Amino acid sequence: TSETQTQPKSTDTPKTEPADAKSREIRTLQILSRPQASAPDEYERANLIAGAMKELGINAEIKAMPYEQQSDIVWYKRDEWDMTGWQMAARPERLDPDEFVYNLFHSSTAKDGYNFIGYNNPEYDKIAEQQRITVDREERKNLIFKAQELIASDVAYLFNVHPKLKYVYNHQVFDENSIVEMAGMGIRNIWTYLNAAPTGQQKNMILNSNDSVQALNPFYISGAFDSWVTELIWDRLMRIDKDGLPKPWAAESVTWKTDTQIEIKLRANMKWHDGKPVTSEDVKFSYEAPLTGEVPMYKPFVEIIDKIDIKDPLTLEFTLKRPWAAFETASLSKLNLVPKHIWGPIIEDLKNKPENAESYQEKTPIGSGPFKYENWKFKEEVVLSANTEHFSPPKIEKWIMREIPNTEASLGMIENGEINFLAVFPGDGQLLQQKVEASPNLTMVTTTDLGFQFFAMNHRRPPFNDVAFRRALAAAVDRDMMAQVVYKGFAEPGDSVISPALSIWKNPSLPYPTGGVEEAKKILQEAGYEWDAAGKLLYPAGKKEELGK
Amino acid sequence: MLEAGSDQHSTPWNSSEKGANALGNRSKFIWSRLAQMVLTLWIIATILFFIFRLMPGNPLVAYIDPTFTKEQQDILMAQFGLDKPLWMQYLIYLANLVQGELGDSFKFRAPVMEVIWGVLPNTLYLMLFSFVIAYLVGILGGVLLAWKRKTKFETIGIIATLFTRSAPQMWVGMIVLVIFSFHLNWFPSGGASATGVVYASEWEKLTSLSFLKHLFLPSLTAAIYLMGLPLLLMRSNMLDVMGESYVEVARMRGLSERRIMLKYAARNAALPVVTAMAVGIGYALGGNVVIEMVFSWPGLGRLLVNAVSASDYALAQGAFILSAAVMVIMNFVADILYSFLDPRVTFGKGR
Amino acid sequence: MEQRPVQVAYRKAGFLAVLGKNLAGVYRFLKNDPFSMTGAVIYLFFILIALFAPLLAPYDPHEMIKHNGKLAFNQPPSAEHWLGTTNMGRDIFSQLVYGAKPAMMVGLTAAFFVVVVGTLVGLFAGYYKGRVDGVLMRVTDIAFGIPFEPFVIVLVAFLGPSVWNIVLAMGLLLWRDTARVIRSQVLTVRERSFVEAAKISGASDLRILFVQVAPNILPLSFLYGSLAMGWAILTEAAVSFLGFGDPAMMSWGFMLNDAYASQALSREAYWWIIPPGIFIMLTVMAGFYIGRGSEEILYPRLKNQ
Amino acid sequence: MSLLEVNDLKIYYKTSRGISKAVDGVSFAVDQGRSLGLVGESGCGKSTLVKGIIRVLAGNGVIAGGSVNFEGNDLTKMPESHIRQVRWKDLSLIPQAAMDSLNPVYPVIDSFLEILMLKGKLSRADATQRAQELFTMVGLDTKRLRYYPHEFSGGMKQRAMIALALALSPKLVIADEPVTALDVIVQNQVLRVLKNLKKELGLTLVMITHDISVVAETCDDVAVMYAGKIIELGPVSRVLKHSMHPYTMGLANAFPNLKKTESTLISIEGSPPDLVDPPKGCRFAARCPFQIEACAQEEPSLVSVGDRHFAACHRLDEIAVLQEKAKEVDTWRKIPS
Amino acid sequence: MAENPIIEVRGLSKHFEARQHLFRKSSTGAGVLKAVDDVSFRIPKGHSLGIAGESGCGKTTTAKMLLKLYEPTSGSFLFNGKDITHLKAKEELKQFRKQAQLMFQNPFEALNPRFTIFRSLLEPLIVHDIGTKEERAALIKQALEQVNLIPAENFFEKYPHQMSGGQLQRVVLARALIVDPIFLVADEPVSMLDVSVRAGVLNLMKTLTERLQLTTVYISHDLSLISYMCEQTAIMYLGKVVEIGDTMSVLQKPKHPYTQALLAAVPSPDPDEEPDEVLIKNHVPSPINMPNGCHFQDRCPYTEAICREKTPELRQAETGQIVACHMVTPFFDRKAEREEHVI
């Protein structure tokens, strides 16, 4: 007694066929996805979506390709694709909704920016612009809510899920109360690293990564794992606190004099790992270096800055070109403070070379952060040691990140104690849970991800240029099923770019279509879509498929 | 070309020795062989260059943040020399190659050579260790099987060997991992060294117990597969050699079986195995990709796979060319080795 | 005058006839050799499975099976699902059955390419010697300079994940071994006097090559073909495992990767991991078995020892 | 007592077609200091016989009966470790393919040193010295000791093998076809070496060949083998000049003689019987022009026909007539088979 | 020498390049190997020439040049009065191939092991496009009967390994004769056969070549066989013909010291005969990089200074044959023209 979930119900399809059926046919739509081997969840979700489309009478074909090929098409051949699997990863600065709300959907980024789907809604544009310069928290929240509503009712994205992050640590090694959970990020965060209290002999935190650290460079972050390390070696003026809001860090205080003027007071007695003091000069340098063109990656985050004035060795004043609500999150909490005495000459030197700061690798990276660089064995491990002189010294002695691409192995290692913090686990959460429950040493913590998984539809191309069509599709796709089947329950169905984990920004009641295939068919019918005798969906009368080449 | 000694035409059995221009001829041979190696590498390099350039997907796509301005992207393109016309890129590439310069990795933002050197020793250790195990076991096993021809022992031995040679490596690796690491907890389940250990020198690393422990499972898995070739080769060569009359004669001379087995049959049968090993090392350096994946071994193979899937073609190209170079060189070494070991081999233009 | 044998022999002249005769010879040979017989039986077994997969498999290998509306995933073996289900609720037994087809397809086509290209190159190089040999062997040397696994990976990444691209990669490279071996064999065969006899009887080079020489090296090609079949299947499995496989094709290698990626190992779901491994092993081994049999054709003197 | 006495020796091969009776009841003796030539068609069991004597048969060969007495010890009963001591030290065998009998990957001297040091217990220096003596003895340049086997010509290899066979001064040397495949001049040289050694060292020699001219020039006695049996045995001049067996007569006819160019050669039609399933009676019967009823029925035994001369034929009593008839070509014209 | 020769070779030479080992110092070194060096002779129609000499003296190489399997390094080769040394044209070459055939030394090797006898004999007919299907079968049958393989049909479907050496050698002969050649080269045709069957094959060849008026070259190191088979005999030594003439003269009254040695070395089947003393020293020297003068200089019992300086010319001896030796007595003052040196 089994049934295929992708079987079309032939009884639903009308028997009569419109006369112009041939010209109203919908082509076979292509769904891009990474291959099953590298992104099984994306591939399986594509399968489910294709199944739902089939039930609606739409032919879909999944094309698996590596991420690089996929993004090449999505980014640079913006009108050549139909649908593609995509995701937004969790990053601390994304705790502020600005990037998601503005960059992803504002029409100005449709040409070559992040709005690769080609979403274009003037009403939305206004809201997105407005929230950027609205510094008042409550007022801005309303705008963000409104933006989410528009995205939902327009079905800008085919939302799938917010996966749950799964972390495991060894509670024989670390005091459970010393582990800090951060909204949308989970327990794998700097606060845990700083706070974790070893209870026994093992004073080191050993965690896993499943890909390589590519560079340890305060001016260049490529892989996700690079940033895990750099944020520990290099301090920032502010850091995103566990509640998701930035708080002063290297800065003792951050005072907004006006909408465009911020006064920063540095903590006293901060030292670089080489013993030299941290000064306003270093801070100014850190924020101005990207403007030289030698640090392209960080340029977008400092361009808003008009000027930086040094008041005294511990005080600076930033002047912005215009107000920017996300400045604390996206800039003050993002840029690493680098020692001018080390990087100053390097940047000068690079100006005469084709390379830029991104390809410069210090032998021993020097920052001022709570951890000091100790050793990096390429493709094996990165070892940091506690900076006991830091104003917020870690309790652990060493922070060690082991590269373990093999998921099975990482599971085996957390079980047998080779690692004591499972920091990344792309595998099956249910299994992980079983293992943890069976083990006397392990504790598992799950958190809904700040990031989210979705399928992008190309609004430039029919049939996706029709809101009704998108709404129908959204209704037909069973997001609960996805969460249950693909993620084995370790995901929350998504309906917004803002994660439910961020209760401050998330609009809890969104008009995102639901109701399954039945509802979807109704939406389509209402919009004039019809079906041919074989059950294939046809465009509304008069509409013909035209693809602008 | 070298050819084994069956050549009945070269019956150089005169009494007078006139090897006057022998040396000239010999070095001519070696030079032409070297030239041919260079040609081979050049062709491989060229093929690679074009394969990677024609590959779909902008190599920089993963590194260009969408918030980058056009200008910033151009800077990056220029930095990697991608703004120049293809032929110019090709020439620059060749010129660099000649100087041993493989360019910069897109992903690691570091010279390819540097990135490769970071993992090469590990691959070498893994390879050498597994080869030592495989060829020791293989050669001895082959000798044994040949000696026990037409017995149960041989049948079982062959079947067992064929099993090891037929089993997918990742599969064996997984099973080995589960048994020896997860269940028995005898060996670590991945990586090349113990957590947080810093070795003063490569030598210290090589001789440290922890490194050897890490090395063991992947080497074992590789060896299980590799062993089949020397074993079967040794066995069939042994059978060939044992049919030769000098082995029969050795027996007539009343030499002990063991002596015959080792000094006559095995010594002679091992010649092709030795060359096979040289060639095999060439193959293996291309990276035991699968094993490096399963055992999280920080080696060249994994680097290459990652580079390919990340379209980091500067790196992929470098890793590939390096493996190709090693293969070409090992092929050459195999030839030379063979002719060194077998006095019957002649070289030069036959006729 | 007796006509019968004459007629038969006459009509059968030519390369194809020789091939046909060889096939008959293959059968005769198999009958006498338990090893090759085993190999051939295994092949036959898998070919039959491949042909009748839709009849043998209770489910579509891609189908996510629901029981009472709930997805039946990660199930251990049962009467319903002989080998249980995958983490996505697919029937493992059905996947295994369907996996025979790509294995056979990949194996046979790769073997075909390897044999045909390798044999032709070897034949021409060995027979013509001189410049032809020089050029062909240089090409072979180049092929030998290319590391195989990386090459497959690059090519598949370049052309897209498809088994045919894996086959193509093998076809482009693996003929090199066959070519070298065939060439050296041809070098000795061409010195045998019957080849000279053919030349003296005025036969053209091509005729000598295909009528006289080729049949004598065919067992060797055959041997390499059976080995190549094994290589192909192993390669496909490895490539799938590395994530460059063809997701639309339910191959055993893909199954292994699927199991691996879904932590079947940690779940101790051996019914998911062991069978595809065994099947791969069996097919590869079948090639070796046949190969070992051919060893006895090739070295007849072993037979009596 | 003779140095070597072979009594009713039977050596069988197990083959896929059945048991092949390659040597089927052979008896002969060789006295100290004499040389015996063993002649016969290809495949009649000559090599099998001598290999059986020192028990170095192929894996599927077994000694199925009879005895081999060498200096009073039965070699067939001796334990393997024991006979290994006998081999080469007391009895050496120069095998048929002496061309390939030296390990190709070692210089020739290594083979000498191995034997001399291992079995002869000589020091390296003494062994080297001895090897040089041996080389000189067979007329080879001692410089060549350092050469590899493939750098020797066929005749040289053959001589080197003879030298090697003599290394430990054995009492008996068996040479299996030592000159086949050598051209006349080299053949002559090798035979001369053997003859001289026999004269000077008092060597006992058994030499296999299929060329009766070689036997005629070199040996004292000759044994003619046919299909696993000895059919005639005796002093060379008696056997070749007064052949008592039709097969021997036929052989003599088939040999061209440079000195008698006018005579025509006569061949023996047909081929030897299958040793897996030999005929019941005389094994030569099917090819014999003088075949009578009894030949097909009963196997003739080897009987004395005078002065140390033996033959196995049913028609020995009318032999004078047959000897005359055998000289005519028509006698040997194709007999219906 | 009235009759037009079928075969005429003038100063035919074939040189090879020697090979060596990569590391070990070879005993020879590299160099040129003069396998055949300036050989001339003619054979009139229907006559037979025997070529004898030690192993490696160039007999086979000569034979291969006569069959155009080797391109001569220098010299010319006339067949039926036509210079075909450098014949390249496909058709003409094919025509030549039909007329010149070879009988092989090793019958076990000369037939394709994967062909039946019928198939082997069919090949030349297909190649030369002789006859229809039925005619071909008849021709094959006839050819087999001609070499006494009767009944022919019994052999049609046999494979070489199912037949004895003597039978195979007959098949090889049948294959050579099936295309109606006019010239036959036999390179050691019976050396691989058992003595008891040798005579049969030799007699068959003798009668057939006589009956078919074939011009034959017969190669062997066995002088007694040559004397049995051939009217003329040439003795080769290290690539050179040292003595050539009527078999009678050459073998009964040899002039060249090498021929004398060769004859003395032949063993006699008569046990009572005292073997002759072979007056020859050393071994055959390497054919690579030969020294000046007579090739036989190092082994000859009569060597004098001139032998080391000058290559001896071929001169006629009083017994009729032509000899290349400085020491042959009595000397003739007439230095014969090359044209007349050859028979």
Ligand SMILES: Nc1ncnc2c1ncn2[C@@H]1O[C@H](COP(=O)(O)OP(=O)(O)OP(=O)(O)O)[C@@H](O)[C@H]1O
């Ligand atoms: N290992 C073996 N297995 C089966 N039969 C064998 C084996 N060795 C030899 N024979 C057969 O035994 C018979 C005698 O062989 P043997 O080698 O003794 O002959 P021979 O007289 O030495 O011949 P030749 O003159 O060719 O050397 C032949 O029929 C041969 O085929």
Ligand SMILES: Nc1ncnc2c1ncn2[C@@H]1O[C@H](COP(=O)(O)OP(=O)(O)OP(=O)(O)O)[C@@H](O)[C@H]1O
């Ligand atoms: N293809 C070849 N390449 C190089 N050297 C060759 C070749 N063929 C023959 N030779 C050499 O030329 C010389 C003459 O060889 P050839 O085969 O003609 O001698 P042969 O008189 O037929 O000897 P045999 O009696 O041993 O058959 C030999 O030294 C041989 O090694």
Ligand SMILES: NC(=[NH2+])NCCC[C@H](N)C(=O)O
């Ligand atoms: N495979 C990857 N590199 N994925 C990264 C995707 C990042 C995603 N585009 C984001 O900005 O959140």
Ligand SMILES: [Mg+2]
């Ligand atoms: Mg023998």
Ligand SMILES: [Mg+2]
């Ligand atoms: Mg020859």
